[in-house]
Amino acid sequence: MWYFAAKRMLLFLPTLLGITIITFILMQALPGDPVESMAGERATAETIERIKAELGHNKPLPVQYALYLKLIATGDMGRSVYTNRKVSDDLLQKFPNTVKLALAAMLFASFIGIGLGVIAAVNRDTVWDRLVTLLSVGGISVPVFWLGLALMLVFSLHLRWLPPSGMGNGSLAYIVLPAITLGTFSLAYIARVTRSSMLESLSQPYIEAARAKGLSETTVVLKHALKNSLIPVVTLIGLDLGSYLNGAVLTETIFGWDGLGRYALDGILKRDYPVIMGVVLFGALIFVTINLIVDISYHFLDPRVRAKK
Amino acid sequence: MTRTFTWQDLISNKPAFIAVTVLAALVVTALFAPMLAPYDPLAMDLDSLRLPPDNSHLLGTDSKGRDILSRIIYGTRISLAVGIIAALSSLCIGVVLGMIAGYFGGKTDAVLSQIFDVFLAFPSLLLAIGISAVMDPGLTSAMLAIALVGWAGFARLVRGITLSLKEQTYVEASRALGASTSRVLFRHILPNALPLLLVAGSLRVGGFILIEAALSFLGLGVQPPTPTWGSMISLHRVYINSAPWMVIFPGLAISITVISFNILGDFLRDKLDPRMQV
Numbered sequence: 001m002w003y004f005a006a007k008r009m010l011l012f013l014p015t016l017l018g019i020t021i022i023t024f025i026l027m028q029a030l031p032g033d034p035v036e037s038m039a040g041e042r043a044t045a046e047t048i049e050r051i052k053a054e055l056g057h058n059k060p061l062p063v064q065y066a067l068y069l070k071l072i073a074t075g076d077m078g079r080s081v082y083t084n085r086k087v088s089d090d091l092l093q094k095f096p097n098t099v100k101l102a103l104a105a106m107l108f109a110s111f112i113g114i115g116l117g118v119i120a121a122v123n124r125d126t127v128w129d130r131l132v133t134l135l136s137v138g139g140i141s142v143p144v145f146w147l148g149l150a151l152m153l154v155f156s157l158h159l160r161w162l163p164p165s166g167m168g169n170g171s172l173a174y175i176v177l178p179a180i181t182l183g184t185f186s187l188a189y190i191a192r193v194t195r196s197s198m199l200e201s202l203s204q205p206y207i208e209a210a211r212a213k214g215l216s217e218t219t220v221v222l223k224h225a226l227k228n229s230l231i232p233v234v235t236l237i238g239l240d241l242g243s244y245l246n247g248a249v250l251t252e253t254i255f256g257w258d259g260l261g262r263y264a265l266d267g268i269l270k271r272d273y274p275v276i277m278g279v280v281l282f283g284a285l286i287f288v289t290i291n292l293i294v295d296i297s298y299h300f301l302d303p304r305v306r307a308k309k
Numbered sequence: 310m311t312r313t314f315t316w317q318d319l320i321s322n323k324p325a326f327i328a329v330t331v332l333a334a335l336v337v338t339a340l341f342a343p344m345l346a347p348y349d350p351l352a353m354d355l356d357s358l359r360l361p362p363d364n365s366h367l368l369g370t371d372s373k374g375r376d377i378l379s380r381i382i383y384g385t386r387i388s389l390a391v392g393i394i395a396a397l398s399s400l401c402i403g404v405v406l407g408m409i410a411g412y413f414g415g416k417t418d419a420v421l422s423q424i425f426d427v428f429l430a431f432p433s434l435l436l437a438i439g440i441s442a443v444m445d446p447g448l449t450s451a452m453l454a455i456a457l458v459g460w461a462g463f464a465r466l467v468r469g470i471t472l473s474l475k476e477q478t479y480v481e482a483s484r485a486l487g488a489s490t491s492r493v494l495f496r497h498i499l500p501n502a503l504p505l506l507l508v509a510g511s512l513r514v515g516g517f518i519l520i521e522a523a524l525s526f527l528g529l530g531v532q533p534p535t536p537t538w539g540s541m542i543s544l545h546r547v548y549i550n551s552a553p554w555m556v557i558f559p560g561l562a563i564s565i566t567v568i569s570f571n572i573l574g575d576f577l578r579d580k581l582d583p584r585m586q587v
Contacts, residue, residue, distance in 0.1 A: 007467050009555075014354065014423050014427075015423070015426055015427055015430050018423065018426070018427030019427055019430055019431070021427075022427065022428075023433070023439070026439050026440065026443050027443075027500075029443045029444075031443065031444075031445070038476075043519070067437075081456070136571060137571050137575070138564070138568060139513075140562045140567075140571060141515060141519075141564055141567035141568040141571050142560075142563075142567075143519055143522050143523065143526075143539070143560060143563050143564065143567075144523070145523065145526050145542065145546075146542055146556070146559075146560030146563065146564070149546055149560070150541070150557070150558055150560065153549050153550065153553055153556075157550045163427075208549065213393075223573075242432060243432055243436060245432040245434075246432045246433060246434035246435065248425055249434060249435070249436075249438070249523075249527070250523055250526065250527075253527075254546070263436075265527060268438065268442060268527055268528065268529060269528065271442075273442070273443075276438065276439065276442045277439065279366065279435065279436065280431070280435050280436065280439035283431070283432050283435040284430055284431045284432065284435065284436075287430060287431065287432050288430045291430075300454050
């Protein structure tokens, strides 16, 4: 078991290196010469050469990559071209906001998703089932940014129930619409997986046994079937956490949520490449770390996975 | 065992039938956009800014007086082209590398699988943003970004299929008869993997179209004035309250297209994927 965890963590290293190689290649492909823009238009050729030498830009690519790796290892992701602030500082400052939003979205997606999945499975082949199926196809098909705008139009601009944008100093009302927007995609998957997992559990003999014992249908469904259906659902929820970063870029933009996503968009609009690359690299690192944790904890939690090894 | 489906299956499955009909209509729309669009999608009309839907402009006009229906009709071209071409090209890369990894195994497999994992380690939209940000934004950069994001998933799938197919007796037989590696791969393994690839491909097109829309929305896709569904929404999101039709209709177009691809993908999976038999 510990062997598995160690092995999995060892495999983590080449993935990390691979990620930095890709971001390094992307940085090499950046349009324009960063050194020239740094030195300014009136810089002489010698000045540019000198800066390049200082930054290691005249060295062969593998050496440049090694320097890049060294920088990242110390947490240095460069500075924003516009604010001259350290990208790593900005990332760390915005990250908690994104985490808050992602957790709210995950709670929403998990509870509603599992609920809908159970309703669909229990009422198999009825209108309810079809409605949930439709909803789960719709949830993965609707563009996040459009869903956000539509929710904003209905719930804040027309009904005036919730604030349209901003963070409201942590007041709960401000997180509702962004969380629903960000969570819908996951919700759809969770509902779908819960439904099929529940259908499988409900057809097992122990369900018949529980019913024969005279347990109420609610107990049978919730305590027996649901409990045994949750493993694939929980895995899905865990593995999906990282992908909230995708939706966060769009959701935060729509709702003016001051997290990584909006930071990325600002970078995109201003062509602030250190910012864009910083978010891409940081996002990938978060994503693989979450997957690693989920993978290992899954291994510890589910005896069946352990047995297979 | 290969599974197939008949037209009868398709007709009797109402959602799938509707989805296919919608997709066919979208393809026709994309091909014949100049004939179908009532107005020039780029023609500005300063006398009719932000008109709500009425008889002369069925879906209203935008902030520059352009007809929204015509712009949506032209936008079909970009969305379908990017979605389908990105799916096909990432499928091609994925098939070749996945088959090589699965068939040769050993070190080749270890190295290639590691590369697949690295690409899969990025949140897809973030990687697409990174790739398209370093290029001149446009049709090519959007397609390239999406293809580079999508190929690794296909590669991993094909690797898995190849691993199981290469143990089949007919593959062994063909090898015993002296068939070359490429013949074994492309004549024996690939045809048997096709149904699963069709399923995976159709399930992914919708996701690719969503990434294209998101890139356009973020200003990294096809540039204005060319109409794309994503950029129509981002250009007019500030009018969401005063002129919501400018945002609602392009979003509906995206949703309907992606829903149709997803329903079709589900249908094909039910019919073609042997793992779904249980």
